[in-house]
Amino acid sequence: EMAAAVDLEDAFGAVFGEAKPEGHPTARPILFRAHARSAATLRVVATDCHSLAWGCSLSVSDLDDLRDDVGIGGSWVDFLDYLKSSLSSGEVKLLFAGDQLRKSTGSDGAKLVATKAKGLPLITISLHSVTGAVTSDVIAEFSLGLYGAYRTARELVSKEQEQMSQLMGSLSTEREKNEIMQKQLESLSFLDKRKATKPKLLADQVPSVSAVTLGSDQVTAPVQQQISVPSPSKAPPAKVTKRVAPTSRRLYNNP
Template identity: 60%
Template sequence: MAAPTDIRMAAVFGEAKPENGDHDADALHRRRVLFHAHAHSQGGLRVVATDLRSLAWQCSLDIDDLQDLQDDVGISGSCSDLLDYLYSSLSSGQVRLRFPADQGPGTGPADAKLVATKAKGLPLITISLHPVAASELKDVIAVFSLALYASYKTTQEHASREQERASQLMDSLASEREKNEVLQKQLEALSFLDKRKATKPKLVTDQVAIVPGAPAFSDQVIVPVQQQTSVASPSKVLPAKAVKRMPPVSRRARVRGALLQDIEENGDDDS
């Protein structure tokens, strides 16, 4: 394994369920133990487990220790491959804190082993931990608590940013939906107008008639049937009625100041 210049692994918190060699149920449920694994500022990997009251275990792994751990686990590749597998194993939720058969987390300081695996059937990661001396216990628990709070704040900030981003996406989605509704209404209106334009010429054609004999030009005038007047054909024009003209009055019958009877009427009288 190529030795890296530094160790980079995201910090991970979790619960390590205590168990001793003979699986004493009393020892298993007596205490809840939390652990914290993170890259140390001095370049190594630091692992701490504590019940946050009176017990704590810790260890620091340098590059050589990580190489030995990789050989024990049987993972080939670089140190980064081992750290990725270690992080996945500690984040799996299947982490145990094992004690010797005659000791448990409630019986006093003792060595312990942090055991984890990425998934069932895969190689186990086993890290040996040593008890923290009583003189250092408070400081270790205080540092652990502050790191846990810092992790909580970071997670809370990430969640808040994600929530804000989700809210912005929901607002954007609502705005897009509103725009889509407006566009849909516009499309429906245009579709309605297109249908009216498509059906209107057909209705006009049914209601009008073309004047017979009119030339078929594009500017042909169409007269509605209701407005057409009956035009008689030239062949059916009726002859003009003869006006009876009165014969002109004879000049001989005109006498200024008197109206004389016709000579024929006088002749009849004489006879």
């Protein structure tokens, strides 16, 4: 795949981050921006947004040389993806030359060093120091680019929130429809159960043959139980008992 055939604006876009300075202390954090300035140019800038700035412009040929130095195989797009991932890793450093301890910070340029992960090849980009009135222009361009990235991110978040709101509205509508359908199904189920139990209730209300009360013309008088009463003529004869005379009378009557 030819490097010149790849549009850097589409394949790379822009990356912002913080570069940790090493080799010389700085009063303020160092921020950097790497963005496709055109379809064939990558611009890299680092600044403290006050008085210090470093930068460079990399052509397609420069990026091709950087690719060879890093030793990343694969396609050209794969290399750009590795470059962007390394600068977005959060482990970016800004290295100064050792002799700068005797000079002002950034007077001889610096190197932006990044890696995608520990143990993987390093990306090293040499930056030249920006001085004079150009420093203000670089800082202004960096600030405007940072604001543009913020505005784009805010618009994306706003669109996502709007889509989320629409999805939640659709979900709420579907939930209401489901609740209505559920109530309708419950009503139909209740009616079906009621129809199923109605014949049974009617059957329970119909009296059985044994429970039907006979009419007055069908009532038979109960048979009275006849009790045997003995007639006077058949009364048993009274038993005659012989009276025994007292002993005293028996003694006087005997001669």
